Amino acid sequence: MSELAGQRSSPGAPAPRTGEATGGVAPPSSGATAPAPSGRRDRGRRRLVTAVLAVALLAALAAVPLFVDPFGTNTISRILVFALFATSLDLLVGITGLPSLGHAAYFGIGAYAAGLVALHWTSEGVVAVLVAAAAGATAAVATGWLAVRSGGVFFLMLTLAIGELVHQLAQSLSSVTGGSNGLFGIPSVRVAGTPLTLPGYVYWFVLVVALLGAAGLWLVASSPFGAVLRGIRDNEPRMRSLGYSPFRYKYAAFAIAGAFAGLAGGLFALVVRIVNPADAGFTTSALFLLAVVLGGAGTLWGPALGAAVVVLVRDTFGPTLDGHGPLLLGLVFVVAVYVLPRGVAGLGGLLRGRNREVPS
């Protein structure tokens, strides 16, 4: 996976399939050594190791409720939810190169949608979660047209504005959202009519949906469509001259990311069973942007790891710091920018002495 470290400096990836998400050859970048002739066998072995690790991780995740107490299970459920959210953000930030400061808006919209469905219609988990994803996608389609038309710093500012708008709406539409009290009393999630009362069952439901979501994002990222997104990230004028419409691809990526963020938000509402305006707010956006950067943007698995760290830090240290968790968060931001320019996922590449300069 560490080839991704050198990916940013590659001169565009216009070929429909580069297979880089599965650990394929990275185009040799300036200063990076091309894989040696024995690279093929190495790669095969690494793929095997990755597969074994993935299966072991899956087994461990599936076995969590059997060995962990309900509180811990609930925490891990939330980690899974936010890992999916961070991964959806990575599709924008890392794969497409669109740094969004308002992605929590779609997470929040999904959470409110699922909460409202569960409160007023049915707490059937699959329905609530699908409605949440549809709501996230719809909101992203509605607002993304404007955001994606702009690039760079304008995109940052516009997504920030969109996020704040959704946050304020959640606060002011109190007849629907419960205002600053939030949406509470969400009934426990049902699957095929049976309410899941034990945290273990809820956890398994979250695990299945989060894994399906992650698989969906991975498919998007490793498809020819994903390759075009990477090409746009690395060299937009070149992609345009090759006949692609960057706007359409970016818009589609924005909508897909919004849908998966909505899905994560829906899961969140079903797990935590209370939704606050803050869940759609700027702090949530910033927190998981940090998770993406900490974990390593563009790798999908890195941000999921980053989300786990962020959730653990926030839940473990948040209460002990007298409510001044943001102080720690701010320090982590500042340190991360200097110390981990590529995130944890970039460390592997660093150890191999790969080129870490990023072109401006």
Next chain:
Amino acid sequence: MAGWFDANLVSILNGFAIGALLFILAVGLSIVFGMMDVLNLAHGAFFLVGSYLAASFVAGGSWTGFLTALGLAAVIGLLAGGVLSGLTEPLARRPILDQALLTLGISLIVAEVLSIVYGNDVRSVPPPPGLDGSTDVAGNAYPTYRLLLIGLGLLLALVVWLVVERTSVGALVRASVADREMVSAMGIDNRKVKVAVLGIGSLLATVAGVLAAPVYGARPGLDETILLLALVVVVIGGLGSIRGALIGALVIGQVESLGRALLPDLASFILFGTLALVLIVRPRGLFAGKVAHA
């Protein structure tokens, strides 16, 4: 029409007062980005520093306290800008996201330190003596301090315009917005310019914080609200454009005041609607320069 105007005069004047404040704030943000490509998300936090300075020195409502707060805010703003300039130097060749994260981190730290020092209560700040009364404007009583604020904003706009259009420093500013590499090739030390620009930009933020304190008070969360408004102003006006910052600030001031007064439920929509409308017509803002930055 005259009746409507009369009924809403206070809202309109409030809009101008907010616009004046937003201009002071946004012009700093806009120059810093336009000239130095530094996106300073800590701008709102610097503003809040000014507000809290005012809250601690103007407690009794005295001119000395107010002027002390202003002076301190100016010094702190200059220093903060210098520090920020040093911090962003290693990030100059990295993606804009890194700068955004850095300044975001700084703004979180500053805001939290302020809330540790001053607590989470809302502090109200009285205007300095002599300005705490109200003046009669076309039959409506209106706070004198806000009138002064409008005047100050217009005065600053005039000064900035004169400096930028008529002096050699202004020529340097305009040249840097247009093509920084060329300016540096002409033998001007880019780093010194950067320190100066960031210092003045941050100074404008802290001073705006002091000036705004008698209107907004000082409270946690004000930094985010104000940063959002300033960003919207800058996006509407176009990055790096002073004229744009003025027009944008006046428009958003009215949206915030008149919009909220007439359609209280839709205020957020109007704000975003204005932004959307401008960007649909002019994707880079009303007065964006010919040179693309992003």
